[in-house]
Amino acid sequence: MPYFDVAIVGAGAAGLFCAAQAGQRGLKVLLLDHASRVAEKIRISGGGRCNFTNRHLDSRTGHQHYLGQNPQFARSALSRFTPQNFIALVQQNGIAFHEKHKGQLFADHSAQDIIAMLLDACDLAGVQRWQPCTIEKIEAGNTASRYRLHTARGIVQAHNLVVATGGLSIPKIGATDLGYRIAKQFGLPVTAQRPGLVPLRFAGEDWAPYASLAGLALPVRIHTGAKKQGIAFDGDLLFTHRGLSGPAILQISSYWQPGQRLRIDLLPQLDVAAALQEAKATSKKLLPNVLAQWLPTRLADAWCQRHSAWQGPVNQCSDKALAQLADTLSGWQLTPSGTEGYAKAEVTVGGIDTRALSQQSMEAKNQPGLFFIGEVVDITGWLGGYNFQWAWASAHACAQALEAPPT
Ligand SMILES: Cc1cc2nc3c(=O)[nH]c(=O)nc-3n(C[C@H](O)[C@H](O)[C@H](O)COP(=O)(O)OP(=O)(O)OC[C@H]3O[C@@H](n4cnc5c(N)ncnc54)[C@H](O)[C@@H]3O)c2cc1C
Structure with missing residues (x-):
């Protein structure tokens, strides 16, 4: 049975970013997604140009641009991975960008450039990607491999499980409630969801x-x-x-x-x-x-x-x-x-109750090795690049905390 230090479910903004960083730290990473096309929300975001962050997000007060039962939860991750950190990556990758207004930064050419940057980082870090691959069942395992995933490509064992399945908006490009179901399965509370950033x-x-x-x-x-x-x-x-x-x-x-x-x-x-x-x-x-x-x-x-x-x-x-x-x-x-409902909503308000997660690492307090990142968490950003910044920052916080089992 294949073994991974980390299995990440959901290859969207948060999942891709987390996978690349965990791989760079020497961890053996598997990234799974049931959709056939990678990072569809990045591709359609910002009118095809991806408003990838917001320059005005101040790490001390950044949580003011977010809603949820406790927006303060986001502070720690947002202050440890700032818009400037993501801008530096975009610049290192030679992606030209511009500010539209109110600090909103967009790729000059295409959102595809941001996707390519994330995929290249995953490849360089040796991340294995299984896509499309449905996840049928997840079980708790033993001490060394704490999770067992039953997938369309067979059973895999993982020491850590990162849930990056996003929210419910735009079901036709792959949104599902899997993240909320995994949370409930492992006893984490989930706050009520509703469409956000919606006509x-x-x-x-x-x-x-x-x-x-x-x-x-x-x-x-x-x-x-x-x-x-x-x-x-x-x-x-x-x-x-x-x-x-x-x-x-x-x-x-x-x-x-x-x-x-x-x-x-x-x-x-x-x-x-x-x-x-x-x-x-x-x-x-x-x-x-x-x-x-x-x-x-x-x-x-x-x-x-x-x-x-x-x-x-x-x-x-x-x-x-x-x-x-x-x-x-x-x-x-x-x-x-x-x-207009989830068919037209850019985001989902509500999600994994932040009281059940560590704000340092995004790990479930009651379940070692289980992490939730990105939009699946009850943190929702304003329009203007704040949702991607949360995806990057929460993914970064998680990736820094992931550990291989002791040898
Ligand atoms: C039209 C539109 C435009 C947007 N524009 C912007 C913007 O310009 N700036 C901004 O900051 N935010 C924008 N957003 C919001 C932003 O896209 C999301 O907040 C962000 O993508 C969340 O990242 P995520 O990784 O948590 O989830 P997602 O990017 O949604 O990724 C979740 C992944 O999980 C996978 N998944 C779901 N269910 C399963 C399952 N059962 N099994 C396996 N895989 C599964 C999905 O296929 C998907 O690949 C926009 C959203 C929409 C819909």
Whole structure:
């Protein structure tokens, strides 16, 4: 029966990075994945250019860009493997990259360059890769080889088992719940999962006026949650056929709970009440045309359809109606009917309960030699390269802690 110091299940971002580093440390590593294509999420990430990290992630406060039951858990790994560490690897491999905005770094040419870098590192480190290879069953073994994996290519023994199976998003490219099942099998708690970084859906009469605005985008500020515990994001909002998307919506979706209301400031850079009063004093334009100075025309028209008082000339509009208009524009309140689900979600919020893991090594506290890394853990990053940085950092923390059995 083949023996490995480490078996890693899942050859995505975290699994590949962990395998290469563990191999470099002289460990005998097997990396298994049931999908036929390697690292599909890296390939499709960042519009095909992979937003591989975020330069603004500060190792002391980095956990603020993450959610989960205890985002502080991520601090240790994030501070020991920083964006600068990953950038150095990208540079050593001659991969050109650029910053788009807000510290987000993308490969100039293609996400494939990042995948090639990880695969080359695995090859150089002597990692064995079995792909596609399904895992049928995992059993606890003996002291020297603590895990036995029943796979489509036979049974293998391993001293350490690293679970890097990611979350549930995009099942059609290989996402499964295997990681959560392995956790439960070995007695680790798992927090409830839900889609994150996902477009939101809206339905019903309230939504009808906006259903025809698909394709229209504008910068907004968006809030959800009660005032004190609430959170807000600035970014672009995109109208879709079934609701709203765009960076600001994706960010807020990770925090949104069913039934909760969103509040959107459609003109965050403008004192709308003052601007409307000024327009009233100086202009005879129809209100939709006034709004069209600041908003896309189709949205300005749809907005003014909401109230008969908002359709006439601005100089004839009552102060009360103008104040109401200003309030609705800076505090549009709406309740999503749901999300677009895992088929469209970039990440899964929730996962292996961090209380069951060591934050130094990612090892299960109750199960020697069992590690969980990457998105399968209850740590979810914001949009903008934070999820890959968590995958690299948690993989690095694990790889440094892995040991061969004593001889
Ligand atoms: C469309 C899209 C765009 C994204 N863009 C970005 C971005 O630009 N920047 C960013 O930071 N994050 C981005 N993300 C999120 C990022 O891709 C993930 O957070 C990251 O890939 C997680 O790494 P991981 O290794 O934990 O899991 P994954 O990369 O998902 O890898 C998990 C691996 O486990 C394998 N696996 C699953 N189940 C089994 C099983 N039963 N048996 C064997 N193998 C199994 C899968 O086939 C897969 O290869 C994006 C996600 C999506 C969906």
